[in-house]
Amino acid sequence: MFGLLTFEKDSVPLKSIEVQLEVKDHVATVASTLNYENKEDKSVEAVFVFPMPGDAAVCHFSAQVGQTNVVAEVKDKQQAREEYDNGLSSGQQVFILEESDESPDIFALSVGNLHPGESASIRLEYVTELAVQADDGLRFCLPVVLNPRYQPQGSEGPSVQVTSVPAFMVPYSLSFSARVSSPRPVSKVESNSPLEPLQYLSADQTQATFKLAEEYKFDRDVELLIYYKDAQQPTAVVEAGEASAEPGSVMGDPVVMVSLYPEYSESVMSKCNSSGEFVFLLDRSASMDFPLYCGSHESRIASAKDTLLLLLKSLPNGCYFNIYSFGDSYEHVFPLESRDPLCSASITLFIFTDGEVCCTKSVVDEVKKNSEFHRCFSFGIGEGASSELIYGMAREGGGHAQFIIGKERMQPKAMQSLRFALQPRVADVSLSWDLPEGVSATLLSPPIRTLLQGQRSLIYAQLTGECSEATDGCLTVNFTAAGHQCQNQLHFSLRPAEGIAHEAGFDQKGDGPLTCLPIHRLAARTLIRSLEWEHRQNGQEGEVKKILELSIQSGISSVFTAFLAVNKCNGKAVEGPLIYRENPTYMPLLRGGLEFLMFDYLCRERNVFRRIYSSLRKRASASKLGKSFKKKLVSGDSETRKPARDPLLELVSLQNASGCWLLDPCLAAALQKNMQELEETKPKSVKKEVWATILALIWLHGFKVEEKDEWELLAAKAASWLRAKKVVCLRACVEAGNVLLGCNVQTDALGL
Structure with missing residues (x-):
């Protein structure tokens, strides 16, 4: 069949993908089933490289071959690879799922020894937090577009190799269905892809289902925006621990997930920053010349340029700025000259890019290491932008992330971020728990450094001790803003939320998510990411041991572990080499090649942020925007402004x-x-x-x-x-x- 051929006319065993989404308030559980079929006359080893939300916690992996179902175990990655190779050579059917060493939003699935005429269904599940957008919509993205990851010159480590084909030649289909439930009514669901009408399951509209329409094409990520009524309400959800887990462990004790929406007094908000220093980083690589979306007459770079101009006009008088553009090299508007570091503590980065890098972790680490000197607001433009790159920079830089997908306008999202950036900076953030006697809370999330009014802050804490189910607790958040001492309190019930730990939402016959304890797994993922960061900075083996133990205990993937499933039935030694097949991953033709990306120079020069901050000797005041720069910004090199x-x-x-x-x-x-x-x-x-x-x-x-x-x-x-x-x-x-x-x-x- 033509639909099962690559450009090289090779067979591709991946036949279809089925996805079920379960959303409970701010938490999403996703189950994906990948159906393979080998139509060749020899055994096949198939490799499928695919994107994943950067903050996802992959927590289940299994394979169905004929009547046999094999559930994968989380193992040390090196050990899993050795067992996979041994299984291949002995004729066993083996499956391994690995997270990329350089980017947590890229996974590779290897299907070994798929015999001639045989079918296999691979099921993987993950849980993820839903990011809150500027208009209070909860954003869920199913990344089906995986663009090539480009590796900066001179950096070490293998790059992710991706085979790409145009949409009409993608040889596998996608079906997608979803269910949403919340304590608050579901007001609407919007998408950049065609959806069937929303179906409410209850009179109070707190539960609903919907599906992806049949006319969906493989030309975009599937992005959903879910809206609840009265969304900006602080909440705390307690999830009971796993009965079989060791008491005192993360999985054994209750875990609370707290969604904070800080509130400032009018006197604080009236003191929004009227001065500050802004550095704008604008991607000008080749792909930025292509349309914002299919059918658009406006290019990404043109929209970004208009947005940058709007941002500059909106800066309060007295602000200072510089602009960097980057592609295969980078340039700046105002000259760099050595001088003492700036005294200002309100340096803000705005970063616009449509691309991806293979060294995502290095970029995000660089932002985190320099977060003392800046706040970072990031914008992902177009389909396929790396979620981990965009969210990671904003998360570690104490800012806010925005995605511009489909026909969305860039300008209102940029202005929302500017309003966040102009809010008073907070300091001395501390948490105090008022809990019953004998109960204590241990924070599993990194310390909170930034609070923005209108933006959610999410934290996880492990609860130890015994208390009555009817007992309440209280969390107090203290911080300083604009010289004012501020305090927010949240009272919550310590009774575990019913249904969140073990209710699947779909039935138990493989038709939907089965993962239980989603909050525990998200908490474990948060802790694992923190330990991975510490290891990248310190290189201590003690961190590796902690990561391995927590990853195996919680069933969550990490950079040091992998999921391995082995079907030991009917194993026969393989005669001759297996046929190796890479399943093509779709990249839209319009994206072209990302020759180099935004932080190409960042990966080579670790102190780039300090260089930016310490070298703006001739800072330009926003109130003294020069004519030559104005012409350059608006019209490029042309003498006549268009x-x-x-x-x-x-x-x-x-x-x-x-x-x-x-x-x-x-x-x-x-x-x-x-x-x-x-x-x-x-x-x-x-x-x-x-x-x-x-x-x-x-x-x-x-x-x-x-x-x-x-x-x-x-x-x-x-x-x-x-x-x-x-x-x-x-x-x-x-x-x-x-x-x-x-x-x-x-x-x-x-x-x-």
Whole structure:
């Protein structure tokens, strides 16, 4: 069959993939079944390299061959590899699942000794936390797009080799179904892929199911946004331990998962940062020239450039910035000159990229090591961007991660991150537990360094001791923000949540997730990742031993372990070499080649962040944006600035860094008027810049109110500039502007 051929006309045994998703509030359990069929006349060893969410905890792996079901065990990786090789040579059917040494979001599955005409079903399960987006949607991504991982020149270690074919030649199918349940009603589910209608299972709409529509093509990751009513509520869920596990262990004791939504007082929020230092890192590799999505007329780099311009215009006066672009090399806007490190503690990184690197862990480690000097806000553009790279940089850099998928606009997400970045920085974060006598809590998560209002912080803690089921506990979070002592409290029940530990959601016949204790496994994964980080920094064998013990005890994969399943039935020694087949992994044609990626230089020079911070001697104030740079940013190397396609972005591009607009033909064109109309309607005693700025604000409030989240900050800067001018006939100007533009905007609405 043509559908089972690669470009080289070789047979591919992977036939289909079935995925079931179970979402319980903020936790997702995913079960994937990979169906293999060997249609060749010799035994096959098939290798399938595939992406996984970077924060997933892989906790189950099994193989069904004929009537025999073999459940894999977690073993030391080296031992598992030796047993796999021995099993191959002795004719046993062996299966091994390994996590990449360099990137925790890449896994390799090897299927050994699949006999002629034989079928095998491989089942793997993982649990993952759902990230909260700026609009309170919970993001779930099933990565089906695996792009090549590029290895920086001079770095060591093997790169991940990926065979890629276009969508119409992907020789396997995908079916996807999901079930969602929550204490709060499920308001809606959105996706970048076609879905069948949401089906509610209860009158209160707290349970629902949906499926991927049949017309889905292998041209994108499957991204879901799940919305609950009243989503931003702090919660704590206690999960009972495993009865067979050793008391006192992570799996044996109860574990609590706490979702924190910090709240600041109005006095704290009123002291948002009015100054700071921003470094913008913008990917300009070859793939950024391709469309944002299939059918789009706008390229990724064009959208990122417009977004960068909007960010610069929205920076408060007094901020300093520099811009780096990177591809096979990197450049900066303002010169690097040696000087003493900056005194400011409010350095913020904004990173825009559509790519992946093979050394994801090294990049994330570099961000974490330098987190004392910066906060990191990351943006993944387009399909297939590495979730671990984007989430990892934001997580370790104390910032926020955003993904721009399909037809989503980049600008509102960037502005949401800027609002986070301008919040007062917190310090001295501490947790205190008020628990019944004899009960104690041990934090399993890394210490909290950053709290942002409107962003969830998730922590895990192990509970030891005995208490009544009706007993409550309290967690108090203390921190300092803008010089104010702040305190948030969360009262919660110590009674384990019913159904979360052992209820599967689907039935027990292999039709859905079976994994129990999802919170325990997520907690174990968090602890394992922390120990892996310590080992990468210290190289101590003690950490390796702890990781092995915890990984095997919890059944969670790690960089030092692998899942191994051996079917010892009917083993025959193999005569001659096995046929080796790599299953192709889809990469869209539009993505082209990522020649080099964002942190190419970061992997070579460990102190790049310090170099950035310590070398901005000639910092440029946002209030003194030079003409030459302005031309370079807007028009590249062209002498003639090309007008922005979007009317809003065109008006934004005309604003001065101080906050005002100039009364010129460009503004007249953006307002769809001519210069004569603007000049004739201007009140006589009003200066041209004041009149131009009032007109721009009226246009924004009158015609672009739905995009207010994009221009609100720059409009506030314009209003501040106008207030400083102390315009005498302000209301008369607003009335005249309304008449000219055909609006009815009140002076108070303009912030004046």
